Amino acid sequence: EMESKVSEGGLNVTLTIRLLMHGKVRGSHSGAKGETVKKMREESGARINISEGNCPERIVTITGPTDAIFKAFAMIAYKFEEDITNSMSNSTATSKPPVTLRLVVPASQCGSLIGKGGSKIKEIRESTGAQVQVAGDMLPNSTERAVTISGTPDAIIQCVKQICVVMLESPPKGATIPYRPKPASTPVIFAGGQAYTIQGQYAIPHPDQLTKLHQLAMQQTPFTPLGQTTPAFPGTLGSVAGKQRSFITLPLPALTMFPCICPGLDASPPASTHELTIPNDLIGCIIGRQGTKINEIRQMSGAQIKIANATEGSSERQITITGTPANISLAQYLINAR
DSSP states (O other), rough: HHHHHHHTTTOOOOOEEEEEEEEEHHHHHOOGGHHHHHHHHHHHHHHEEEEEEEEOOEEEEEEEHHHHHHHHHHHHHHHHHHHHHOOOSSSOOOSSEEEEEEEEHHHHHHHHHHHHGGGHHHHHHHHHOEEEOOOOOTTTTTSSEEEEEOOOOHHHHHHHHHHHHHHSSSSSSSOOOOOOOOOOOOEEEEETTEEEEEEEEEEEOOOOOOHHHHEEEEEEOOOOOOTTTOSSTTTTOOOOOBBOOOOOSSSOOOOGGGGOOOOTSOOOOOOOOEEEEEEHHHHHHHHHHHGHHHHHHHHHOEEEEEEEEOOOOOOOEEEEEEEEEHHHHHHHHHHOOO
């Protein structure tokens, strides 16, 4: 009975449905200056909000009475089909891919959606003709799961209606930690005990935990010699190439080893020289084929690196690193990683 009421839009319950979209899809979907979304809001009567930020994914939140939500979903599904049709006119593909939407549903409601032994999800698939998949794992840093629906626009609309019925019958249990897409990764640099991210031409202070980690690193905690492990510090490196060695010690944790690339944020310290001794049987993996790896390390660290010729009777090679302390630390870290 509830389902028929919901389907006819008679059950005037306010509901929020969250939808996960890729940024590029959202771009085509918004239309010029968001005209498409504006039109959907006006015609459906639902509130439609699209998350902002430099993220490859967007969360689209649709809130309103059930009939308004169904109208909004119908418009989204048909718009997606239109996009697929338009993209196919320029391609050689003959079979038309289905429209696919990803809902974001609190994990505590997914059990009801799947049903005992998968009975509910099977019923939804059979009665609507849509494919429905509930992700086994929760989305990162949240208590929500992705529910992927694909099929024709009509099948998707019917499927969303049935999912709404389940969500109304089985409200979420406990607190829900909503999924928030992570920003596209941007380079992080360190200067003067502060972490920065690059946005356009500016270095913006980074609010993340990285600053705290950097401050921890600035306490000059010595690295344990290779082959020994210190569980207390997550940056400690284990043995090189699976061999228990203790020939390199790194004076600083890895997080201090990134030279500042922001003019004006840090004065360049004077250059100095550091020497390392490397066993002959490991020098090849540091040099790389035709010197590719050592050239990469030189380029990334900004340090000058010289490898002494092998001396007869010696099982080790001398490496001399010249540059600022930050250059040297980064070069050491990269050599160690190799």
